[in-house]
Amino acid sequence: MDFEFTEEQRLLQRTARDISAGYDLDYWREKDDESEFPHEVWDDLTDAGFVGMKIPTEYGGSGYGMIELVAASLEIARHGGGVSGANLLTSPVIGSTAIIEYGTDAQKERFLPMIAAGTFFAIGLTEPDAGLDTAGIKMTADRDGDEYVLNGTKIWTTGAHVADYIVTLARTGTGDAEKRHQGISLFIVPTDQDGLEVNKIDKLSMRCLSSFEVVYDDVRVPEENLIGDEGKGFFHVLGTLNTERINWGAIPIGAGELALDIAVDYAAEREAFERKIGQNQGVQFPLATSKAELETATLMLYKAAWLYDEGADCAMEANAAKLVGARAGFDAVDRAVQTLGGMGFADEYHVERLYRDVRLARVAPVSDELVKAYIAEHELDLPRSY
Structure with a gap:
């Protein structure tokens, strides 16, 4: 096995290190104290192409893989960013992966360039009663004509206050007790929709990347925002x-x-x-x-x-x-x-x-x-x- 990085990968590491070194430990302590999102770091990472690392080049991304993402995260964390700095790269990866793998051409053309350009996509998976039991979610998404109507509550949605969209998991079918993983679908939910309420959770750690309870009360989402097949969202x-x-x-x-x-x-x-x-x-x-x-x-x-x-x-x-x-x-x-x-x-x-x-x-x-x-x-x- 060859452990040697290519020159391009080493350049990527150096760039991530240089960006991170520009924001010292005092910067991160201040952001932590104020529970303030590190917009400056996010903008620098976006400008350098790190936010769109795993997005294909035809959609405005850098077209890298997980090896490059891991290399960048390690550099950002070690050279000042710590947990919060490196975790900035998690959201765009999660937000884009399902769209890349299961999204329609129209979804890819619309949303992937936005993510690569720095639009923040939060993730709404966890629920108060389900926790890590993703198949146990209760949020519903009922079809109404060419829309879905979402009702329920998500918790620990990090960055919901700065997000333009929340990739949200919801039940579109009842399924049965033996097949709990079925009947769950994945949606791209705009945060400016009526009926969406965001409540901050005071927490022990990673305070500059605030987490939220997000309540969906008859939140309407167009059917073209369904990612992949209805009922297959868990997979x-x-x-x-x-x-x-x-x-x-x-x-x-x-x-x-x-x-x-x-x-x-x-x-x-x-x-x-x-x-x-x-x-x-x-x-x-x-x-x-x-x-x-x-x-x-x-x-x-x-x-x-x-x-x-x-x-x-x-x-x-x-x-x-x-x-x-x-x-x-x-x-x-x-x-x-x-x-x-x-x-x-x-x-x-x-x-x-x-x-x-x-x-x-x-x-x-x-x-x-x-x-x-x-x-x-x-x-x-x-x-x-x-």
Whole structure:
């Protein structure tokens, strides 16, 4: 296997690094404190083509694959952006993937150039009672002539306040108890429609990318905004979830590398008991362990991205990359806090924010436990446990 990047891929990495380096840790702390969307970073990423990375060139995108997306996310996270910075690339990927794979020609011609140009597409999948059980959603979409009328509530819709559209999953048929995954459809919902109410959720982490409860009260959507086949929306969204999980493998790894850099710099300078604390194996070994774990998780990440780009089945690898990336990133940030000691809790050293942010990766977009249950069932042939 060739691990060498092409010159074009290295240039992409350098560009992502340069953009991220232009927004230092103080910038992200301020955005976090104010719960303010990082419009400046979004605009720079859009101008450089990162928002449209996976969109084909004929629709205004860059035409790259998941390998390039992962490489960019790692650079953005490590060089200042952390979890929030790298997660900016998740929304356009999720918003475009289903349209690329299942959308009509008219939908591709209309929406893909918009996404590549920076129009924000939020994602409305999770519901208060369903959580990660996507097949358990209750939102309805009833046909009324050439429109669908949506009713229900979504939760944890990140970026709904800056989005022009929300890609929304809703039930268009009752199905039956044995086939819960059927009768679900996928829609592109404009956020300026009557009946749409957005309520902010105060939360622990990733505060500059605010999340919302979104209430749909007789929200009308034209039938041409249905993505793919009616009743097949759950299956249409599966490929989208793989891209999300792969990128959410990269995000905590990059954040962990950033925290590790901060911890190493601190350990090299901080003196206690008349010696640099970085001389002590009790400080060195945890940081060295994290470096090894982050590098190992990165290998799994690139394998998942490569399989996706090859059109191969990558469900196990996408889930595994997210699982090990989240754990390695979390442990790296936790060890950074331990290295800084009391100063690890101080805003000025930034690891406390990274700690809050990276903890999310073990819960969302899919929890550690659900990933393990999936691998146990589909790879180890153990009985289904959920």
